[in-house]
Structures are given as C-alpha cells and as structure tokens.
Amino acid sequence: ARRVRVHHLRELKQRGEPWPMLTAYDMFTAKIFDEAGIPVLLVGDSAANTVFGYSSSLPVSVEELMPLVRAVTRSVSKALVVADLPFGSYQISPEQALTTAVRFMKDGQAHAVKLEGGRRFAPHVEAITAAGVPVMGHIGFTPQSEHNLGGYRVQGRGDAAEDLVADALALQEAGAFAVVLEMVPAEVAKRITAELVIPTVGIGAGPDCDAQVLVWQDMAGMNQGKAPRFVKRYADLAGALSRAAGQFAAEVRGGEFPGPEHVFH
Numbered sequence: 001a002r003r004v005r006v007h008h009l010r011e012l013k014q015r016g017e018p019w020p021m022l023t024a025y026d027m028f029t030a031k032i033f034d035e036a037g038i039p040v041l042l043v044g045d046s047a048a049n050t051v052f053g054y055s056s057s058l059p060v061s062v063e064e065l066m067p068l069v070r071a072v073t074r075s076v077s078k079a080l081v082v083a084d085l086p087f088g089s090y091q092i093s094p095e096q097a098l099t100t101a102v103r104f105m106k107d108g109q110a111h112a113v114k115l116e117g118g119r120r121f122a123p124h125v126e127a128i129t130a131a132g133v134p135v136m137g138h139i140g141f142t143p144q145s146e147h148n149l150g151g152y153r154v155q156g157r158g159d160a161a162e163d164l165v166a167d168a169l170a171l172q173e174a175g176a177f178a179v180v181l182e183m184v185p186a187e188v189a190k191r192i193t194a195e196l197v198i199p200t201v202g203i204g205a206g207p208d209c210d211a212q213v214l215v216w217q218d219m220a221g222m223n224q225g226k227a228p229r230f231v232k233r234y235a236d237l238a239g240a241l242s243r244a245a246g247q248f249a250a251e252v253r254g255g256e257f258p259g260p261e262h263v264f265h
C-alpha cells in the first residue's frame with residue numbers, strides 16, 4: 001500500500017472525489033482508521049478535550065501532544081499524519097512556528113502540521129513550508145481563539161465572508177496544502193472551495209468542501225455529551241463499552257469470571 005502524499009489530495013480535488021479525515025490519538029484507533037482507508041489522520045489539539053480532559057484546547061502543550069503524535073505515526077502504513085500545533089507554540093513568530101513544526105516532524109515523525117489562523121499567519125505558514133514541511137491551515141471558527149470569537153459560533157456570515165475568502169487565498173499563497181473550514185456557512189465554504197486549487201476540509205461547513213473531518217470520539221459515539229449540529233454518530237461505542245464493563249463487573253462479583261478456559265495450572 002502506498003503512502004498518501006499531499007499531491008494525492010490535490011488530485012482527488014481535481015477529480016471531484018471527496019475524502020474523509022479523522023482525528024486519532026493512539027495506536028489502536030490509528031491502525032483501525034488507516035486500515036479502513038482514511039487517508040489523512042489528524043492528531044488534533046482536540047486531544048485537550050478528548051484525551052486529557054481539559055475543558056478547552058488552550059491548556060494542552062507540545063509535551064503532552066508529542067507522544068500521541070509518535071504513537072499515531074508509528075501505527076499507520078498509508079495515512080498522512082498531521083500534527084496540530086497547540087496554542088502558544090506558534091503564534092509568537094514565524095520562527096517559533098518553524099521551531100515547533102520541526103519538533104513535531106523530528107520527535108513526532110509527523111508528515112505535516114496544522115495551525116489556526118488566516119492572513120496574519122501567512123508568514124508562519126510560509127516559514128514552515130519553506131523548510132519543507134507541509135502545512136494545513138484552519139480558518140472559520142478556530143477553537144484556540146474562542147475567547148476572542150465569543151464562544152462556539154458560526155464564522156463568515158454576511159460581510160465576514162470576504163475576510164474568510166481572503167484568509168483562505170492568503171494561506172494557499174503562503175504554501176498551505178489544504179485548509180480546514182470550521183463552522184462556516186455552506187455557501188461560503190462552497191465559494192472558497194471553488195476559488196482554491198488546494199483542498200478544503202470541512203467541519204460544520206456543508207457538503208461542498210473537498211474533504212470532511214470529524215473528531216473520532218464524536219463520529220463513533222464515544223462522547224456521550226450533547227454533540228454540535230455538524231456531528232453525525234456512526235456507532236455507539238460509549239454504550240458498547242459501558243455494557244462490556246458492566247458485564248465484566250457482574251461476572252467478577254458473581255464468580256463467573258474467570259472460567260476454566262481462562263486459567264493456567
């Protein structure tokens with residue numbers, strides 16, 4: 001099986017074939033998603049919420065994410081693994097962005113990095129791509145800026161649509177290989193997708209993006225909380241795990257487990 005490269009994603013766009021992307025943070029999920037044919041896996045800073053239990057993505061550090069990136073890259077044979085740069089690890093300067101990207105490429109063995117921000121982050125994207133590292137952009141609702149954006153809200157409505165288009169074009173010009181559009185009106189995402197030669201990856205951005213991404217715990221029903229409108233649950237893993245744990249507990253308490261077949265003599 002051949003490794004997915006950034007040029008393959010651009011070819012999919014040219015052929016009009018939408019592709020899926022999922023987050024992954026560990027070995028089993030990375031292996032399963034890779035073998036299921038998910039071409040791009042993101043070790044998102046959403047690990048702040050889905051792995052570490054923080055209530056926002058802001059507190060998670062490079063040190064916390066690095067072992068997750070390493071686990072995912074070690075576990076795939078085809079998928080392109082994107083490491084998300086956490087809050088505070090790239091905003092200071094293009095030099096800081098490059099330094100952090102290099103850490104994820106060397107220590108994490110990632111294949112690409114992702115960062116949040118539009119036009120103002122074009123120099124950061126340029127510095128990283130100039131060093132040979134593919135960069136995925138991320139605009140629209142950007143969780144690291146939630147306090148400035150006023151919470152989880154759709155971005156790019158009305159006049160703000162022009163800003164979003166300008167941001168997307170600036171990221172492409174700076175060398176980004178793809179751009180995530182998060183919580184953007186479908187009409188605006190469609191327009192950006194048509195104007196860019198690089199793929200758009202939508203999350204809450206409608207059906208006309210070149211790709212779609214979901215956080216795997218949302219997609220698989222591991223997260224039992226109230227899900228945003230853009231999430232579709234394809235499984236009930238929380239229910240399945242809860243039933244398994246309950247049955248294990250009952251069998252231990254009832255003396256049914258371990259049975260004769262589980263015992264050494």
Ligand code: KIV
Nearest residue numbers: 023044045046180213
């Ligand atoms: O961290 C994350 O999971 C993300 C995706 C939702 C795009 O940035």
Ligand code: NA
Nearest residue numbers: 044045046084
């Ligand atoms: Na993220």
